[in-house]
Amino acid sequence: MACVVIVGSQWGDEGKGKVVDLLTEDARGIVRFQGGNNAGHTLVVGEEKFIFHLIPSGILHQGKACYIGNGVVIDPQVLLQEMEKLDQRGMPVGSEKLRISDRAHVIMPYHQALDLAREKAKGKDAIGTTGRGIGPCYEDKAARVGVRMIDLLEPEVLKAKVEANTKEKNFWLTQYYKGEPLDAGHIYREYLEYGNILRDYVGDVPAELHEVLADGENILFEGAQGIHLDIDHGTYPYVTSSNPVSGSVSSGAGVGITRIDEVLGIVKAYTTRVGGGPFPTELEDDTGAWLRDKGQEFGSTTGRPRRCGWLDTVVVRRSVMLAGITGLCVTKLDVLTGLKKLKICTGYRTPEGDLIDTIPASLERLGACQPVYEEMAGWQEDITGARSLSDLPEACRVYLDHIAELCGCRLSIVSIGPGREQTIVLHNPFA
Numbered sequence: 001m002a003c004v005v006i007v008g009s010q011w012g013d014e015g016k017g018k019v020v021d022l023l024t025e026d027a028r029g030i031v032r033f034q035g036g037n038n039a040g041h042t043l044v045v046g047e048e049k050f051i052f053h054l055i056p057s058g059i060l061h062q063g064k065a066c067y068i069g070n071g072v073v074i075d076p077q078v079l080l081q082e083m084e085k086l087d088q089r090g091m092p093v094g095s096e097k098l099r100i101s102d103r104a105h106v107i108m109p110y111h112q113a114l115d116l117a118r119e120k121a122k123g124k125d126a127i128g129t130t131g132r133g134i135g136p137c138y139e140d141k142a143a144r145v146g147v148r149m150i151d152l153l154e155p156e157v158l159k160a161k162v163e164a165n166t167k168e169k170n171f172w173l174t175q176y177y178k179g180e181p182l183d184a185g186h187i188y189r190e191y192l193e194y195g196n197i198l199r200d201y202v203g204d205v206p207a208e209l210h211e212v213l214a215d216g217e218n219i220l221f222e223g224a225q226g227i228h229l230d231i232d233h234g235t236y237p238y239v240t241s242s243n244p245v246s247g248s249v250s251s252g253a254g255v256g257i258t259r260i261d262e263v264l265g266i267v268k269a270y271t272t273r274v275g276g277g278p279f280p281t282e283l284e285d286d287t288g289a290w291l292r293d294k295g296q297e298f299g300s301t302t303g304r305p306r307r308c309g310w311l312d313t314v315v316v317r318r319s320v321m322l323a324g325i326t327g328l329c330v331t332k333l334d335v336l337t338g339l340k341k342l343k344i345c346t347g348y349r350t351p352e353g354d355l356i357d358t359i360p361a362s363l364e365r366l367g368a369c370q371p372v373y374e375e376m377a378g379w380q381e382d383i384t385g386a387r388s389l390s391d392l393p394e395a396c397r398v399y400l401d402h403i404a405e406l407c408g409c410r411l412s413i414v415s416i417g418p419g420r421e422q423t424i425v426l427h428n429p430f431a
Contacts (some may be wrong), residue, residue: 001216002261004429005246008226009265009319011273012244013299013306015331016266017041018415020057020222022423026430028217029209030058030066033252034242035224036073036107036137038130040299048089054079056222059086059093065212067205070103071242071252073137074149076194100198101205101254102150106191108162110169110182111136117177127238127276138241140165149202152195162188206254213259218430221249227265227319228359235363238277246323262429264412265325267316267403269333272306274299278363280371281309281345295335310373312345313406318359320409327412327427330400334416339378342399345371346406376402384417388424392416 004023008014021043024030037053043060052059054074056066068074079100083093111133119126129135140146145165151158166184173179212219227233229240242248246263250256270291273279282288288308291297297306319325336342347357348369360366379393386392389400404411412427 001213001218002430003213003219003221003255003259004262004264005221005223005249005260005323006264006266007223007244007246007319007323007325009267009316009323009325009328010226010271010312011228011277011279012039012224012226013272013274013297014226014266014268015329015415016223017043017052017057018331018418018420018423019264019266019329019413020220021060022413022420022425023220023428023430024058024061024064026218026428027058027220028064028215029212029219030056030064031069031205031209031219031221031253032056032067032072032224033069033221033249034071034244035240036132036134037075037078038132038134038240039224041222052082055082055086055093055098058220058222059098060091065096066098067209067253068098068100068104069205069253070101071248072101073105073107073134073141073242074100075107075132076152076191076198080194080197095200098201099203099205099208100149100201102148102202103205104149105137105141105146106149106152107133107137108147108165108191109133109187110166110173111140113173113179113182114169117173117179121177129275135241147191149195149198152191153199153202155192158192158195159188162191209253209255213255219255221246221253221255227322228315230322233322235277235359235366238275238363246325262326263324264327264329264429265316265319265323265409266329266331267311267407268331269311269336269399270295271309271312271315272297274304274306278366279307279309280314280348280366280369281312281343282307283309287339290339291335294338295332310343310345310371311403312371313403314345314347314357314359316403316407317357320407325409327429328404328407328409329413329415330403330411331415333396333400333414334384334422336399337379337381337383342376342378343373344376344399344402344406346374347372374402384422386416386424389414389426
């Protein structure tokens with residue numbers, strides 16, 4: 001029996017979905033514990049491509065149970081659309097295969113409306129949210145006025161909350177943002193129907209997870225976004241609205257932190273970021289464009305082009321510290337094939353000329369820092385057919401070893417292509 005947590009160690013989009021899909025073979029339960037449909041996991045299985053926003057990546061495996069924890073904020077419409085798409089592809093999702101926490105909060109239409117209105121009002125200072133209503137939903141959760149999944153099953157409770165919340169949100173939408181009001185009655189009827197459809201899927205997820213553990217089975221926890229988008233530890237305010245650090249498994253899924261055995265940090269072999277915020281190693285040149293095109297760096301949720309740059313080990317080292325990462329999983333290594341020279345950031349130079357190896361809380365100070373690089377040899381050989389480290393070119397192995405050395409953490413998995421089989425497993429956390 002083991003509990004393993006998967007987290008992103010950069011700014012998200014590191015390839016967590018593929019690693020979750022790989023390790024699901026050894027797990028009985030797969031759990032999302034934070035975030036919402038602002039996250040997207042892309043999986044390639046054979047010739048088929050799957051994109052999930054709410055349903056855990058383990059849903060593609062037979063004999064597994066997937067759980068959406070109370071720390072996730074759920075858009076029922078998006079969830080049902082994902083379920084319908086799987087059904088159309090011959091993979092029906094029954095209530096024995098997908099479980100939803102009755103304590104998870106629900107994204108409402110007024111959350112989405114506020115999200116979009118705020119971003120529009122900020123203009124060039126917009127944070128770059130996905131506009132999915134994630135932040136406003138978490139706001140209502142903290143303000144203790146949120147709608148939970150259990151409320152969708154209790155008509156009178158749902159009606160009272162929708163009427164009160166819509167009245168308040170309409171004031172902001174019409175008076176401050178000069179937008180259109182929303183109809184509380186329409187929202188109530190729509191979400192009551194969602195509750196009727198999802199009724200059999202909703203339950204006490206923490207209790208169900210503890211039953212899995214009591215049976216001696218393994219659980220895999222699937223994080224969303226990346227640690228440097230964490231609302232407490234990330235580059236605030238250019239962050240998400242939840243805590244992608246591994247510790248939020250306890251609050252977001254109801255499994256005690258002492259039950260966690262391993263934490264795997266997913267590291268893209270270079271660095272990407274979507275939306276605004278500081279990015280010390282960003283490349284706004286031909287190399288950055290080359291990485292974007294070859295790596296197909298476009299958001300799975302929004303389709304937005306991702307900003308690309310060299311690997312920043314200052315960022316990853318801090319993630320190792322914050323999340324207690326026990327093993328690194330390097331992804332998209334194959335994208336670097338063809339570059340004659342690689343650079344890897346080992347520290348920052350302050351305006352005063354000091355060398356630092358941490359990330360300042362002040363975004364102004366961080367923005368004034370310059371990355372300090374080490375240059376390494378690239379490789380030209382196709383590595384997508386490699387099945388062991390010894391199959392990789394020497395320059396490739398040296399690059400991987402240096403990542404582990406600089407980040408102070410062992411390598412566990414190396415991905416050298418999008419397919420399941422294009423993976424080198426050095427350490428299986430469930431073994």
